[in-house]
Amino acid sequence: MSQLRASIADAMLMSAELRTVPAFSSWSRVAMEKLLSHSRVGRHLRGDVFSSELRTPAETFLIVYGEAMAARVSPQGERSVVMLLGPGVVMGMTQVFGNAERAAYDFSAHSDVVAIHMPTPLILSILDADPMLWKGMLFMLVQQHAAHVETLRSQIEGALQRRVAATIERLAALYGSRTAQGGVRLQLSQSSLATMLQANRQAINKELKALADTGAIGLEYSALTVLDPDALRRAAKSN
Incomplete structure (x- = not known):
């Protein structure tokens, strides 16, 4: 497959997958095309750290295929795995609201992973240009956060x-x-x-x-x- 055909295939993949995510499903064609023009498909081998809140610029990703491990990285650099993430999960949106003093997270491929990588500042600018889009994004993030909290609870309570x-x-x-x-x-x-x-x-x-x-x-x-x-x-x- 030529580079051009690969790019077209990746653009089609990104558009199709993002449209299945409630936070992006109501985006206009113009807004989606703007996001896609600055996004990419990443194909990551098992064990690769493919995204990190410690890197700049800030990045949001959607897992399309495979499973990833989220690890907490303390300000002292200590790393501890906390959660398994699977297809449909969107991570990275909230890192721009943090501060340098808190622990950050990085994400490694637990199996081979296909993910859509998107620039977080661009997502925020598109949302701010059409505030109605924030409703879907916030609803998705709250639901996802609740699921993660419940998962973490199952990991720490009881024998x-x-x-x-x-x-x-x-x-x-x-x-x-x-x-x-x-x-x-x-x-x-x-x-x-x-x-x-x-x-x-x-x-x-x-x-x-x-x-x-x-x-x-x-x-x-x-x-x-x-x-x-x-x-x-x-x-x-x-x-």
Whole structure:
């Protein structure tokens, strides 16, 4: 494919994907074309840090395919993974409202990731030029924030057994893909789950095997499948 054809294909991909996002669905053709002319499709290999609030200029991205890990970076440079993000998530919009003293976040590809990268200042200028567009953007950001808070809550409340089950249940609902056999497959390694739950890998492995023994989940390399949602839900609500 020539560079021109690739550019056209990427422009079509960006337009189609952004139109599925409520915050962008009501944008005019002119506003969308203005944004697309300054945006790009990024294809990132597993492990790559593909976006960071520490970089300038400020950037917003939409995950189109794959999963990313969000990591908190303290002012001292310490990095800790906090959350798995999947397709449809928009990140970066709020970083321009922060300050240099707070912790920042960076984002790495947990699997291969396709993302649309957009300049945050341009998005803000388009929104300010048509304030009615802010309604859709703010509604989406509030909904997304609520989902992330609920995910984080599942990761920190209760005994490890409950936290493992609740986190799997939550992430599978958000980012899992339906299998031909009716299960829900989630791309998530034991090491990543251990990091998110701030537990050692041996303890996570023990809890995952216990869940698998009940038939709630099936285990595979760097992934798992929810086989019995009711059994997983019971484990997620246990003390």
